[in-house]
Amino acid sequence: MISKLLSGMVSRRRLLGTAASVAGAGALGSLLPVRAFAADKVVKIGFLAPLTGEVAAWGKPGLDGCQIWAEWVNAAGGLTIGGEAHQVEFVAYDNEYDPGKARAGATKLIKEDGVKFIMMLGGDTWPGVQKVAEREGMLFSTLLPSDLSPDSSTLLAPAEVHPIYNVTGVEWLAENKPDLKTAVMCAQDDALGLPSVATYLAAFEAAGIEMLDDPLLFDPATTDFAPVVTKLLAKNPAIVSLDTCYSDYVHPICEQLFQQGYKGQIISCTADFYEKIVEKTSKEFMEGFIFQFPDFDDPALNGEQINFQRPNEFYAEYNKRHPGEWGAVSWEYASIMDLWKAGAEKAGSVEPDAVLAAMKDGGSGKHAFGDASWWGEDLFGIDNALVGDWPVVVIENGKAVIKGFKSIPAWYDKHGKLLVKHMEALDQMHYQRG
């Protein structure tokens, strides 16, 4: 009743619509979410990720990317299901990276908004939603395959295989800078940091790079990184690995490395907003910095094997709307939508079970960076991660450049046992979790 009263009194659409009219469809109008008023049929997609708080950098840019994706798809006629056009609309819920709020958000999106698919960041929030997913049979996606388990058949990791793709950066480093043989590592002590630590340890061992010390795990509440960096540099390493640190850590750690006179190699999973790090340090200092997430204006993304639609235009449009906000997840949720759209059109239905079957049909799928296979039985207990090639990105003259694509399954075929060994040592295998 209260919800009805609220929606009757001031619905979101009415409020924003009125405000936009008053403003003469001016500045406020441009902020309105994309709505498909003209279409008869609308498919709603849930976006359940942190949009505020310290993890928002891995949610909000993804939603912004999805809005561009929806506009482009809707402008091109929308989704074709059984010969009929459907417009796509995103419904977002800020879960604040809290499992309880994620549960409330999932039930709202499913029971009240009628979404057909829910995209999540995953991590700490997935266990709160897991029961809802099982009960409702809803199709979910996560960016963190460490959420995958045999218990959750409707959870897919179709965009990124964090942290397994980090092996490609280390492999490239070993091939191109074979004289660098010692490393140290730091990571925040949380659900994102630990599986990544295991992956880097396996990749370094496979590449014959010696770890000079145990990985330095710092508390996520850390704000002063001077002592962390001092401890890292005490062993005089040739390589400093920043693991999968959030951008709130990568930036100050790089500043500290710069201030403490480090001149060696840095490798990291992400380098979101790296331009700001270059500004705070120097082009020379950041030269050769290796990470895993390209800018989508890179010419290498125009190759025939790339399945992401118009990556250069997407990047340009994104930067036009959200200057300086391009990050690791800006394209990822949109790339998941490409896969979901293909699955729905193939199935001739938007119902979760039909789309899931169509997406996994044949055991392969069109990943953003090339055709890939549904994989993961060994590590996650279920083949629900789409794995293929992944780019290795290096900062050259202050700009991220793709230096090549390397195959994750090929690395795993050679060194899989090492990865399992380190994952088990840190209790990160699916049968060891919680």
Next chain:
Amino acid sequence: MPEERRNSHSLAWLAVLYAGLIALPYALSYSQQEILVFTTINVLLVMSYRLLTLTGEWSLGHVVIMGCGAYASALASKALGLPVPLSMLIGGVIAGLIAWALSYPLFRMKGFYFLIGSFAAGEIIRLLWKRFRDPFGGPKGIKRIPDLGTIEIGGFTIDFYEPVTYYYVALAVVSVSLFILWRIERSPIGLTFHAVHWQDKLAESVGVDTRRYRIQAFVIASFFAGISGALLAHYVGTINPNRFNVEEMVYVLTWAIVGGTATFYGPILGAVALIVINDILLRELGFDQLRPMFYGLILICSVLFLPKGLESLVPRISRLVRRGNHNPSPPKVQPQEGAE
């Protein structure tokens, strides 16, 4: 008003309140029912915090103590296979015992020093949860915590996954807990808590062991915080150290400050009002991503314009209502016959 009449008046109001609380979930949407469950649990958390504040001490570790209850209850049910209701009780007891152990170093401090000491103690506990993956699950915490499951009664299935059902469980537990807290406050022990806060030197001069009473308040408050943590753990099915960080503690503090702690109902008003604004109103109005800004604005306004908390509005409103009842509009005076 004679006491008997006042009591029956209060009971009538309580009956109306509970009738409303029992009917409330049916007036809400499904996701709002979910939020109602969390609100009920948070009411117990903030009310247990209020008991501690009665002695004049403000802690920054109360949410971690809640976490102790959550972890203990989760482990008791998952690792030891104990029934969930018993595990919840164990959660409360363990939280109380941990508070008792902490009280020895912490109550060597007072005021600001106690505040900082409680924060440090809380962080140590959180680090232990992270460090010891066995049994605490490390940074990822504990998942797949057993829930209350389902009960078959006369052909009816009661499913505790459903928010309405769990809300009634939470409401019952919270009601009993609040009744006990209320009785404690009205008992000689509760009056001594007030004395320890406002007249500690005077209390000591008449033989009151103020440290002992501070410890008592801390342990009792922690027991109920532990129960609230257990209620949360068995509903959401997962807990991790981040869920009990200082950011969550700031929410509890703001509920207590905005609501006020002078009356029994003050923190309840604060928690309910701020949760409804943050998780229902602002979301429904489409300000999902702007909520932290509005939340901050509301806090500043409440501190500026309601320094004594939302609870200070209640007497004003009841005075207005009473004045309205006692001064009905004067009857029209009928002109007497023959009068000009």
